[in-house]
Every structure is written in C-alpha cells, then in structure tokens.
Amino acid sequence: MRSFTYERARTPAEAASAVATMRGAKFLAGGTNLLDLMKLEIEAPSHLVDVQDLDFGEIADTDDGGIRIGAMVSNTMLSAHPRVRRDYAVLTRAIQAGASGQLRNKATTAGNLLQRTRCSYFYDTNMPCNKRRPGDGCSAIGGSSRQLGVIGISDSCIATYPGDMAVAMRVLDAVVETVTPDGSTRSIPIADFHRLWGDTPQEETVLERGELITAVTLPRPRGGKHFYHKVRDRRSYAFALVSVAAVIQDDQTGQVAFGGVAPKPWRVPEAEELLPQGAAAVVSRAFAEARPTDQNKFKIPLAERTLAGIIADARS
Amino acid sequence: MPLRMKINGEARELELDTRTTLLDALREHLQLTGTKKGCDHGQCGACTVIVNGERINSCLSLAVQHEGDEITTIEGLGTPGDLHPMQAAFVKHDGYQCGYCTPGQICSAVSVLKEIRNGVPSHVTDDLAGDIGLSNIELRERMSGNICRCGAYSNIAEAMTEVAEA
Ligand SMILES: Cc1cc2nc3c(=O)[nH]c(=O)nc-3n(C[C@H](O)[C@H](O)[C@H](O)COP(=O)(O)OP(=O)(O)OC[C@H]3O[C@@H](n4cnc5c(N)ncnc54)[C@H](O)[C@@H]3O)c2cc1C
Ligand code: SF4
Numbered sequence: 001m002r003s004f005t006y007e008r009a010r011t012p013a014e015a016a017s018a019v020a021t022m023r024g025a026k027f028l029a030g031g032t033n034l035l036d037l038m039k040l041e042i043e044a045p046s047h048l049v050d051v052q053d054l055d056f057g058e059i060a061d062t063d064d065g066g067i068r069i070g071a072m073v074s075n076t077m078l079s080a081h082p083r084v085r086r087d088y089a090v091l092t093r094a095i096q097a098g099a100s101g102q103l104r105n106k107a108t109t110a111g112n113l114l115q116r117t118r119c120s121y122f123y124d125t126n127m128p129c130n131k132r133r134p135g136d137g138c139s140a141i142g143g144s145s146r147q148l149g150v151i152g153i154s155d156s157c158i159a160t161y162p163g164d165m166a167v168a169m170r171v172l173d174a175v176v177e178t179v180t181p182d183g184s185t186r187s188i189p190i191a192d193f194h195r196l197w198g199d200t201p202q203e204e205t206v207l208e209r210g211e212l213i214t215a216v217t218l219p220r221p222r223g224g225k226h227f228y229h230k231v232r233d234r235r236s237y238a239f240a241l242v243s244v245a246a247v248i249q250d251d252q253t254g255q256v257a258f259g260g261v262a263p264k265p266w267r268v269p270e271a272e273e274l275l276p277q278g279a280a281a282v283v284s285r286a287f288a289e290a291r292p293t294d295q296n297k298f299k300i301p302l303a304e305r306t307l308a309g310i311i312a313d314a315r316s
Numbered sequence: 317m318p319l320r321m322k323i324n325g326e327a328r329e330l331e332l333d334t335r336t337t338l339l340d341a342l343r344e345h346l347q348l349t350g351t352k353k354g355c356d357h358g359q360c361g362a363c364t365v366i367v368n369g370e371r372i373n374s375c376l377s378l379a380v381q382h383e384g385d386e387i388t389t390i391e392g393l394g395t396p397g398d399l400h401p402m403q404a405a406f407v408k409h410d411g412y413q414c415g416y417c418t419p420g421q422i423c424s425a426v427s428v429l430k431e432i433r434n435g436v437p438s439h440v441t442d443d444l445a446g447d448i449g450l451s452n453i454e455l456r457e458r459m460s461g462n463i464c465r466c467g468a469y470s471n472i473a474e475a476m477t478e479v480a481e482a
Contacts, residue, residue, distance in 0.1 A: 032373070100460055236456075
C-alpha cells in the first residue's frame with residue numbers, strides 16, 4: 001500500500017474542500033472497498049478524509065412521507081430499519097443479498113453506491129484495463145467475460161456496476177443528496193447517478209471532485225409486492241450474475257430494474273410498461289440493444305426466467 | 317499517528333503508520349495473535365473481531381479508523397480456564413479441525429446470535445415483519461462470511477444452536 005496522510009473531517013464543508021483542494025485526496029467511509037483496492041495499489045490516494053464523524057448516521061422520515069437515509073448509515077442498519085422492512089422491502093432484500101454480515105456492518109450507504117466494478121482484469125494489475133489506466137486497452141474484450149456486462153457497455157469497457165443496494169434504489173426512484181466544495185447542494189436522481197462507460201470508463205458517476213454524498217432520499221412508498229431475486233454462482237456471499245429488483249402491484253403493473261448486466265442498475269421505462277404482458281415482453285424490450293459476448297449471452301434468458309419467477313410469485 | 321483504543325477491556329495506546337490495518341495492529345503491535353490473517357481482502361472472515369458490539373473484518377479497516385473504539389478479540393471473549401459459552405460449544409461439537417478460522421468463526425457466531433436477537437433480517441428470512449427464527453438455514457446464511465477449509469460448517473451450526481437455545 002502507498003503511504004498516505006489521514007484526517008477526520010468535522011464538517012461536510014471541511015471534508016468536501018479537503019478532497020477538492022488536495023491532490024490525490026479521497027473520502028473514506030467504511031473502507032471495505034477502498035482499502036481492498038489500496039492494498040492492490042489500484043487506488044493510491046495520498047490523503048484520506050475519514051467522514052465517519054459527520055452527522056450522517058440517521059434514518060429520518062421526510063415531510064412527503066418518504067425517508068432520508070444518512071450517507072454513513074450502515075448497510076445492516078438500513079436493511080433492518082422497521083420502515084424500510086415495511087415500506088421498502090425490496091431494499092432490505094437487496095442489501096441482505098449482498099456481501100457478508102461483517103461487511104454489511106461496516107459498509108455505508110454512500111460507499112456502497114460508489115463501490116467499483118469486480119471485473120477480474122480490473123483487479124489483475126498485470127493486465128491492461130482502460131478503467132485502471134485509460135488508454136491501455138480492455139483485456140475483457142476477447143477475454144473472459146462471463147461475469148461482465150451485456151448492455152450499456154462500450155468498446156472501451158464491458159464491466160458492470162456490481163452492487164445490489166443501488167438496483168433496489170433504482171426501482172424506488174431514490175435521490176442522492178450531495179454537498180459540493182463550494183458549499184452548494186445537489187439532488188441527483190439515481191437514474192442519472194452512475195454513468196455509462198463510453199470512452200471514459202474511469203469516470204463512473206456524475207460526482208465532481210470533492211462532492212460529498214450526505215444522504216439518499218426515498219419518495220413516499222408505492223405499496224405493491226417487493227422482490228429482489230439474485231442469481232449467482234453460490235447461494236450466499238457472491239456477486240450477481242443477474243439480479244432483478246421489482247415492485248409489482250395487484251394489477252400487474254410496477255417497476256423493474258436489473259443488476260449484474262450493465263454499468264448501472266438497468267431500468268427501461270418502456271419495458272416496464274409491458275409488465276402485465278409477462279417477463280418475455282419486458283426483457284426483450286429492456287435488452288433490445290444488448291451486445292453480449294458468447295460467454296455472457298446466457299444472462300438475457302436468465303434475466304427473463306428470474307423476472308418470470310417474480311411475476312409468478314406476485315400473482316400467487 | 318498516535319491512537320487509543322480499548323481492547324478486551326483494557327485501554328491501549330499505540331503509535332502507528334496510517335497504513336496499518338486493525339488486524340495488523342492487533343497481531344503485530346499488540347501481540348494478540350488469536351485473530352488470524354487469511355485472505356486479507358474481506359473474503360474469508362478469519363480476521364473477524366467485534367468493534368463497538370458489531371462484527372467486522374479487521375483486515376479491511378485501518379487502525380486509525382478506530383480511535384476510541386472498543387474492540388473484542390477472541391482473547392477477550394474467554395480464556396482457557398473460563399471459556400465463553402460459544403467457545404465451549406465449539407469444543408463440544410467439534411466446530412473445527414485445523415482451527416485457523418476458528419477465532420473468526422467464534423467472534424462471528426457470537427455476533428450472529430446478537431444480530432438475530434436485535435431483529436436484523438437476513439437473505440433467508442421469509443417474513444420481514446415477524447420474529448426471526450433460529451433455523452439451521454438462518455445460521456448458515458449469516459455465517460457465510462466465514463470460510464472453513466476443513467468444512468466444519470455443520471458442527472459450527474450445531475454449536476451455535478446449542479448456545480442459542482441455552
Ligand atoms: C468479499 C466482498 C464481497 C462483497 N460482496 C458484495 C455483494 O455481493 N453485493 C454488493 O452490493 N456489494 C458487495 N461487496 C461490496 C461492499 O458492498 C462495498 O465494499 C461497500 O458497500 C462499500 O462501502 P464502504 O462504506 O466500505 O465504502 P468505502 O470503501 O469507504 O468507499 C468506497 C468509495 O466511496 C467513496 N465515498 C465513501 N463515502 C463517500 C461520501 N459520503 N461521499 C462521496 N464519496 C464517498 C470513497 O472515496 C470510495 O471511493 C463486497 C465486498 C467484499 C470485500
Ligand atoms: S471490462 Fe472495463 S474494467 Fe474490465 S478490463 Fe475492460 S476496461 Fe478494465
């Protein structure tokens with residue numbers, strides 16, 4: 001690990017301006033993703049701004065009937081919160097489908113949103129990777145791509161966003177709240193938060209340098225039945241090959257997003273409108289522009305079968 | 317950097333490089349070698365310790381993140397003459413073979429029972445509104461962050477069941 005200096009920020013403004021002004025500075029929350037990558041020198045910050053003492057550890061009701069989740073709320077606390085279990089069960093289900101008990105105790109809401117891809121070439125510093133070193137080339141294209149993306153990918157990078165929590169937040173229309181280094185605040189709909197790779201796979205979200213996530217808000221609950229089905233190589237403690245988050249109403253309408261397939265939670269409103277017609281209609285529309293490899297084309301029928309299972313459960 | 321932590325009930329002061337993980341601080345600087353280093357990437361669970369009442373992977377945490385924290389390691393749970401009930405149950409049920417993952421397994425197992433008591437649901441909890449049971453599948457799912465290469469899993473679950481029902 002490269003050496004670095006460390007500070008604990010006392011205010012959001014102090015944290016944001018420290019990261020904005022110091023070259024090579026990064027925020028540190030739980031550390032479960034950042035430290036992992038620092039050990040491999042894939043990340044090599046020269047300064048860490050630990051945000052654990054900031055007042056972002058609460059879940060509160062909002063005036064419009066939703067909730068506001070502080071950026072430092074742990075994954076365990078969020079998934080166990082009584083209102084989340086009752087009104088946003090898809091979120092509890094998604095969080096509990098990810099990582100392990102130990103990791104969920106440490107992982108934070110903001111850190112989880114910002115976790116980096118699990119492409120094995122991204123982790124293998126002997127192999128070219130455009131995300132690690134822009135311009136070096138992509139080892140996954142023409143290489144081993146079974147785990148990787150089938151849609152929204154580019155000629156520079158075919159990796160996925162690997163997280164579970166954000167897929168549930170996408171069907172719930174979450175909004176990411178931030179404070180920027182100049183002190184102003186922004187509300188970023190989760191649909192716009194993660195970027196498609198394009199020519200710049202090293203840029204993964206719309207956050208600017210030093211922009212600090214303060215909270216994630218969820219709008220008032222929309223009722224319905226909530227599902228998060230995750231298909232993976234082991235029954236526990238593995239990243240998704242495909243996951244499906246869905247909220248389905250009695251009349252079969254609803255919201256659906258797919259994980260493990262794209263650079264961001266994949267939700268297509270025109271596809272979602274076809275929910276009453278069944279899984280095949282939704283998936284063929286949602287994945288109409290898919291560009292899978294031979295190794296990962298199985299993900300599309302797998303997504304269809306996973307959604308079909310959810311629709312059957314919702315009817316029963 | 318200077319650092320103060322309370323480890324197994326005792327206040328300790330250290331002077332550490334910022335890069336030192338909590339795991340290395342415990343093992344290399346405090347000679348508390350009960351906590352084990354397995355993968356060093358949060359995948360195996362051998363480094364599990366209890367921080368402010370919650371289990372975490374000590375390998376994926378910098379020591380400096382824990383200024384003022386209360387840490388319990390396997391050495392703090394029980395001693396050879398005065399075993400923690402979970403330690404005694406692991407011995408009784410043969411919850412290990414080589415023993416390398418055992419300190420992490422036991423710290424995790426103790427925490428799992430507490431998480432269930434506190435109503436934290438899991439991936440296999442059917443009813444998010446109801447009470448959480450202590451079924452074998454519940455215990456196994458919650459222990460999936462602790463890998464055992466000897467495959468003592470079924471005995472570990474039996475040890476946990478005995479402690480939970482005591
Ligand atoms: C073995 C293993 C298995 C895993 N399995 C899964 C899985 O199945 N599903 C899943 O979804 N995840 C999984 N994870 C990933 C895990 O969920 C993430 O590591 C965790 O959520 C990251 O949260 P953190 O608080 O520790 O983030 P950190 O590591 O502290 O930070 C991550 C990034 O976010 C930035 N950051 C943190 N807080 C803020 C803020 N407030 N504002 C702006 N930037 C910020 C940091 O600078 C850093 O770049 C796994 C991880 C491991 C190690
Ligand atoms: S898919 Fe993306 S992350 Fe993986 S090697 Fe290619 S550029 Fe790197």
